[in-house]
Amino acid sequence: MxxxxxxxxxxxxxLAFHTLPSTHHTLGTAPTCDISLPTAATSISQHHCRLLLLGDMPCLENLSPHGTYVDGKHVEGATKVSLTNGAEIRLGGDTxxxxxxxxxxxKLGVFEGRVVGERYYVFGGYELGKGSFATVRLSVDLKTGERLACKVIQRGKGAREREREGRKPSSGTVIARETAILKNIMHPNLVQVKEVVRTEECVYLFLTRVxxxxxxxxxxxHGGMEEHAAKFVFYQILLAVQYLHNLDITHRDLKLENILMESSNPFGRILVSDLGLAKMLGTSLSRMRTQCGTLTYVAPEVLASSGTGGDGYGKCVDCWSLGVLLYTMLSGTLPFGTDSDGQLLATRIKRAEYDLEGEEWERVSPEGKHLITSLLTHSPSARLTISGALSHPWITKRGDLLxxxxxxxxRRSPDAGRAEWVGREAARRDLVRLFDTGAY
Structure with a gap:
């Protein structure tokens, strides 16, 4: 070509870059490969895989008995899979x-990216995600080779000028809050901040890569989740939120989009992310008044709070959001509808109008429904707390096994570099067996 x-x-x-000009390129430990890898990598074959162009479709062909991982999926046998822009390829171990x-x-004829803080390379060719204030991109620690997610927050000219004058912009408040909280927490079910780098144009938050x-x-x-899978996921979310609440931290934006999965299988590790709306409370009795969060998950008392008026709200707003989460996980639908009609949605939330009727609820246990209604209780004082949720029969029934x-x-966390957890299938089989027999 x-x-x-x-x-x-x-x-x-x-960090090294390879250009692919011909129709196929072979990767492996053999010196004849187009991209030759160290022979010490025992899980990498002499001819491990081939990158090729089929018409106008870039593909990867596995050549190794060990298989090749593309975006976390195991490619086995003489199989070809298409490669999208930004595809992540793993050849055994940490390669x-x-x-x-x-x-x-x-336009990406030359790699777009930059070295930040003299240690991190941030890819610029594609996005992992995008939020209100930030774009999330793949990055790599040049010293360790660890892959990270980098949240890039642009600092506009006006924001920089206000900062020089000692006045923080709204996005700056979010950045400072998220940074301060995340750098001081450590829990296996919370996304971890590795480092924060500030430049004239951007703020870079280097986070756990999920x-x-x-x-x-x-x-x-999947149109929802099977109950035994939802229980394992929800249990992990409860542990993460309990950790935050014990530190007098309220998340304030718990939703499905902010719950990340270690793998595409629900029996892997779950991580709660995006603490940009969290607020550190001085005591457990402190109140908040800012209307924030995603409307479909917002508690009634948040909608009732306005500026300095009203009674404000406390950490139990997270418990309401958890009720919305569990409802949606088990049914595949939102309890109060969508954001398409904000006024109608807000009215339903203020009245706690939802139902547990329909075919999708016939397969849900009475304990599961009771936990939802205990969390989606209008009165904050009557609403189930995180401790109460962890003590609920839906969780405690065979909780020892959970x-x-x-x-x-x-113990088998992939934080050391593995993308899959050994034993995850065994855990899934145990949960399915116990649920099917009525013991769980």
Missing amino acids: SSPWGHLASLNGP FFVFTNLLEDP TGGELFYYVQK RLLYRKMI
């Missing part, structure tokens, strides 16, 4: 690559 159709970034040791599709975006996607997409794809499976899963 006269021009390259792709780029490959090697995240192993010193990672990132693919850039020049046919999809010809590859399984948002819980939202899983629920959307805790055992959780501890086993944490």
Whole structure:
């Protein structure tokens, strides 16, 4: 070909970039490979995989008995899979690559990215996600080779000028709050901030990299979750929120989009993310008044608070949001509808108008329904707390096994570099068996 159709970034040791000009490129330990890898990598074959162009479609063909991982999915046998822009490729152990599709975006003829803080490389060719104040991009620690998610917050000219004058912009308040909280917490079910780097133009937050996607997409794809799977996921979320509440921190924006999955399987680790709306409370009796969060998950007392008026609200707003979460996980629908008609939605929330009727609720246990109604209670004082939820029969019935499976899963955490957890299938089988027999 006269021009390259792709780029490959090697995240192993010193960052390296490879151009893909011909129709196929072989990766492996053999010296004859187009991209030759160290022979010490025992789980990498001499000819491990091939990147090739089929028509105008970039593909990866597995050549190894060990298989190859593309975006966390195991490719086995002589199988070909298409490669999208930004696809992450793993060849055994911790040998990672990132693919850039020049046919999809010809403007990326040269790798877009920058080194930040003299240690981190932030990819600029594609986005992992986008929020109100930030864009999330893949990054790599050049010293350790660790893949991270980097939240990039642009600092506009007006914001920089206000900061120089000593006046913080609204986005700056969110940045400072999220940074202060995240850098001082550590829990296996909370996204961790590794480092924060500020430049004249941007603020970079380097975070735990989670590859399984948002819980939202899983629920959307499957139309909800089976109850035993929802229980394992919800238990982890409860532990994360309990940790925050014990530190007098209220999340204030718990929703499916802010619950991340370690893998595409619901029996992996779950991480709560995006504490940008969290607020550190001086005491457990402190009240908040700011109307914030996502409307479909917002508690009635938040809608009733306005500025300095009203009674304000406390940490139990998170418990309401957890009720919305559990309702949606079990049914695949939102209890109060969508944001399409904000006024009608707010009215339903203020009245706590929802139902547990319909075919989707016939398969949900009475304990599961009771936990939802206990969390979606209009009165904050009558609403179930996090401790109460963890003590609820839906959780405590065979809770010893739930805790055992959780501890086993944490011990096998992929934080050391593995993308999959050994024993996850065994955990799934145990939960399904117990649920099917009525013992769980």
